[in-house]
Amino acid sequence: MTDPLLHIEGLSKSFGALKATDDVTLSLMPGEIHALIGPNGAGKSTLIKQVAGALAPDAGTVWLNGRDVTGLPSAARARAGLGRTFQISSLAMEYTVLQNAVLGALGARGSVWRFLGNVMRDKALRGTAERALARVGLMEQALVRTSELSHGQRRLLEVAVALTLEPDVFLMDEPMAGLGADGSRRMTGFLDDLRSRAPILLVEHDMDAVFALADRISVLVYGKIIATGTADEIRANPEVRSAYLGEEIVI
Template structure:
């Protein structure tokens, strides 16, 4: 069995009486895409925030490359190689596409702040930023203000910013949102290749993309994982079909 780079053990997070993640355990193996699916409000984004370090779990452990990182900050996890794209855009809208990508590349150098004008003349940062933009098809938009991009283009820019960090694994929260059919198809192909560079924990509502991409799928319902398996196993799982895929299972 392929080695697990990321291990989640018994993670729990409650907000008052609402239990958002309830004893969640899962792994992300090298070279795979592990999709996390579930209805709205199932706790998917809350789980991703805990893995990324933005939200402290009430119980459980997070292990990364054989080391426990449960108490590490978001920045420390990013520096350790855990890359993230967000469900809600975290881009600097008044900056250009290239400026956003350069800031990501700067973070790879340790996040030491430098005056912005010199940063934009740094050949190494510019090269890393443009390479990432080229990979997602945004090189021709480099000097455009980010606020002028379509929603789908902003999603691609978020992926490019994550790429500049050269992460060892990706956490992706609904990267297909707003892309449309052609954009989703293109990003699906890109992620299919990207898994060989770094594994991906993928939260996604586009089930065509999930079933096309995922080596394994975990289904989260009311904070609990009710099933983990291949696409075919998940499609055939009675509890999943009833709770999430919206199908009535014959008695």
């Protein structure tokens, strides 16, 4: 049997009396898109921060490529093979598209930089950055200032920056946010193709995208996974439907 590339076992996190993450266990298999959904306040952001290394759990383990990375910070997890995109953009808007991608490639080395000009003259870094930009279709915009990109193009640039890490696993936090119907359809097609490069743990509110993409869906409610299954199984699950009462989400 194939081992999961990402496995989360018994992850828990409390803030006082509030259990934000309650004994969460889930896995991500090669070639898979595993979606994590849940109503507002379910604890998705807290869980993702623990997986990414931005927040230490109270209990539980995060395994990446068979390695226990629970004690590693975000940068070390990135170098170990975890590529992350953010719900809120983390791009340097004053830099060009290529400069952002090159800095991503530099981070994959675990290096620091003092002068951007010196970094941009590194042929290996530029090559890695240009290949990532070509993969997401942004090479024509390589010299454009990032602030001048459309919202959808910025989301693709975030994916390109993650690609420069040559990750084994993608962690994507609401990549459809703010894209609109056409942008969401384009991003859905792109992610469907990207899974062949590395599997994706996808946190998303766009249910059309989730049901179109996900091989498995886990539903998080009050910090606890209440169901995991295929799109059809999740649609038919009465506990899931009850959890979404009052939410403007059609499942």
